[in-house]
Amino acid sequence: MTEQFWPMAYAERDPDIVLVKAMAAGEATAIESLYQRHGPALFAYLVGQLGDRQWAEDVLQEVMLAAWRSAARFRGESTVRTWLLAIARYRALNARQRRPPPPDALPPDLPTDDPKPHQKLEHDAQRDEIARALQQLPAAQRETLELIFFHGLSGPEAAQVQKVAIGTIKSRLHRAKAALRHLLSKEEEDA
Amino acid sequence: MHERWDDQLPFYVTGALPPATHAAVAQHLRECVACAAQVAEWQQLAAWHQSHVAGRMGALPPLSPLVRASLHRPPTLRELLASTLQLVWAQRNVLRPLLPGIVGVLLVGLAASLGLMNAERVALPLVALVPIVAALPIAFLHSRELEPAFEIVSATPSAPGALLLARLTFVLTLVSSVTLPGSFAVSAAQGSSFGPLVAAWLGPLLLLSALATVLALRWRSGVAVGVVLAGWLGVIGLLWLELNGYPLLALPLHALLQPHAWLFLSQLLAAGLLWWLAWRELPHLSTERVY
Numbered sequence: 001m002t003e004q005f006w007p008m009a010y011a012e013r014d015p016d017i018v019l020v021k022a023m024a025a026g027e028a029t030a031i032e033s034l035y036q037r038h039g040p041a042l043f044a045y046l047v048g049q050l051g052d053r054q055w056a057e058d059v060l061q062e063v064m065l066a067a068w069r070s071a072a073r074f075r076g077e078s079t080v081r082t083w084l085l086a087i088a089r090y091r092a093l094n095a096r097q098r099r100p101p102p103p104d105a106l107p108p109d110l111p112t113d114d115p116k117p118h119q120k121l122e123h124d125a126q127r128d129e130i131a132r133a134l135q136q137l138p139a140a141q142r143e144t145l146e147l148i149f150f151h152g153l154s155g156p157e158a159a160q161v162q163k164v165a166i167g168t169i170k171s172r173l174h175r176a177k178a179a180l181r182h183l184l185s186k187e188e189e190d191a
Numbered sequence: 192m193h194e195r196w197d198d199q200l201p202f203y204v205t206g207a208l209p210p211a212t213h214a215a216v217a218q219h220l221r222e223c224v225a226c227a228a229q230v231a232e233w234q235q236l237a238a239w240h241q242s243h244v245a246g247r248m249g250a251l252p253p254l255s256p257l258v259r260a261s262l263h264r265p266p267t268l269r270e271l272l273a274s275t276l277q278l279v280w281a282q283r284n285v286l287r288p289l290l291p292g293i294v295g296v297l298l299v300g301l302a303a304s305l306g307l308m309n310a311e312r313v314a315l316p317l318v319a320l321v322p323i324v325a326a327l328p329i330a331f332l333h334s335r336e337l338e339p340a341f342e343i344v345s346a347t348p349s350a351p352g353a354l355l356l357a358r359l360t361f362v363l364t365l366v367s368s369v370t371l372p373g374s375f376a377v378s379a380a381q382g383s384s385f386g387p388l389v390a391a392w393l394g395p396l397l398l399l400s401a402l403a404t405v406l407a408l409r410w411r412s413g414v415a416v417g418v419v420l421a422g423w424l425g426v427i428g429l430l431w432l433e434l435n436g437y438p439l440l441a442l443p444l445h446a447l448l449q450p451h452a453w454l455f456l457s458q459l460l461a462a463g464l465l466w467w468l469a470w471r472e473l474p475h476l477s478t479e480r481v482y
Contacts, residue, residue, distance in 0.1 A: 026263070028259070028262050028263070031254070031258075031262065032254060035251075035254050036251075039251045039254075040248055040251050043247075043248070043249070043251055043252070044244050044245075044247045044248045047247040048244065048247055053249065057252045060252070061254070061255040061257065061258050064254060064258055065258050065261055065262075068258075068262055069266070094277070127242060127243070127246075130239045130242075130243060131243055131246075134239075134240070134243055145236070145240050146240065146244055148201060148202070148205060148207070149201075149204075149205060149236065149237040149240040149241060150240060150241055150244040150245075152205050152206070152207060153207065154202060154207035154208070155198075155202055155207070157207075170198045173201050174197075176236075177232065177233070177236055180236065180239075181232075
């Protein structure tokens with residue numbers, strides 16, 4: 001029954017699909033492998049959505065459990081990466097509805113105070129400027145930028161995750177670019 | 192001229208375009224300075240964003256022992272119940288823009304029934320309005336055209352069947368929660384029987400909702416809305432003519448206002464049959480169509 005949803009040529013090419021099939025068959029090692037492949041990107045996405053690393057860690061575990069339980073229903077109509085991001089997005093929205101962010105949480109999408117390699121680079125000041133400018137964008141635009149430029153989703157895939165029309169993705173990109181250009185030039189003028 | 196390429200450029204930068212499109216954009220960029228400058232801007236934005244998000248990347252926490260322990264444990268009844276209720280409750284986000292309209296129309300129907308002096312026609316406003324008020328949102332809910340409203344439900348990794356049931360449950364619960372107490376008030380005020388009054392709108396409500404679902408899944412939301420709306424307006428129009436002494440059909444449509452048990456049961460059976468057809472349709476659907 002499930003077989004009809006798995007285009008074989010696609011499955012043979014894509015190791016993710018093989019892993020999800022194995023998860024659907026109950027192989028626990030498959031979820032470990034999938035976690036190693038996609039966990040870092042999902043974690044970064046969830047930290048951005050929730051603004052708190054510990055919270056993001058908890059929700060990431062929920063995402064993986066939800067992926068395990070939904071594996072048999074994965075139809076191969078999207079990539080596994082898109083599917084996992086969609087689950088992560090749903091879980092993050094649910095988590096935010098269940099409880100407000102902890103008082104010491106960072107605003108979503110701001111880098112943490114932990115020392116990061118990028119903070120050791122020469123362009124710290126410029127990065128902070130960019131981080132501030134990105135933070136001023138509407139959340140939906142920031143998320144679109146992240147899905148496209150960090151997670152490497154195509155337009156239709158980003159539309160699938162954010163559940164908006166492809167035209168909305170394109171207009172968000174253009175608006176975000178224009179807004180960033182404006183915000184950064186304003187910061188330069190102020191400086 | 193650049194508009195044709197403008198939307199492709201960010202995806203050209205990330206390498207997310209299909210190979211043929213990527214090659215076409217690359218060819219265009221050799222000839223177009225303006226688009227090449229746009230690409231440079233997108234590349235800069237991509238680099239900024241990558242370093243910004245990379246700042247959040249830390250050591251990946253290990254997969255929790257709780258998750259490992261849960262892998263081969265079926266969800267508990269409580270977990271199943273919680274996720275079902277959550278799924279049903281999440282439908283309010285989809286329907287939120289329509290909620291005031293739905294409740295408003297139902298209240299108008301109830302007020303009209305309360306105001307009618309004719310005991311035989313007391314169910315007419317409810318029969319005319321309640322089924323269509325439920326069926327139209329159900330038809331809309333099976334559409335991706337309402338995209339922005341799908342904010343939460345859309346990413347639910349739920350089986351399409353569960354999603355359909357959640358939507359039906361939410362709409363029917365909403366409609367019934369207004370119309371049932373309203374019907375009680377109407378029957379008390381008019382001295383009519385509560386059971387037949389409820390049956391008068393509940394049977395068509397279930398039938399029309401099931402029809403809207405099948406049509407929306409088999410064809411598309413617009414078809415379902417059009418057919419259901421035109422069909423029900425036609426039935427109500429014929430009923431109105433019949434009640435005013437101009438019967439155009441051999442069938443006595445006024446039976447809809449005070450349905451006998453057999454009529455109510457046949458409406459339930461027909462609704463059940465349509466739901467069964469909708470259920471059979473699910474495996475052949477793309478998830479896109481359901482979400």
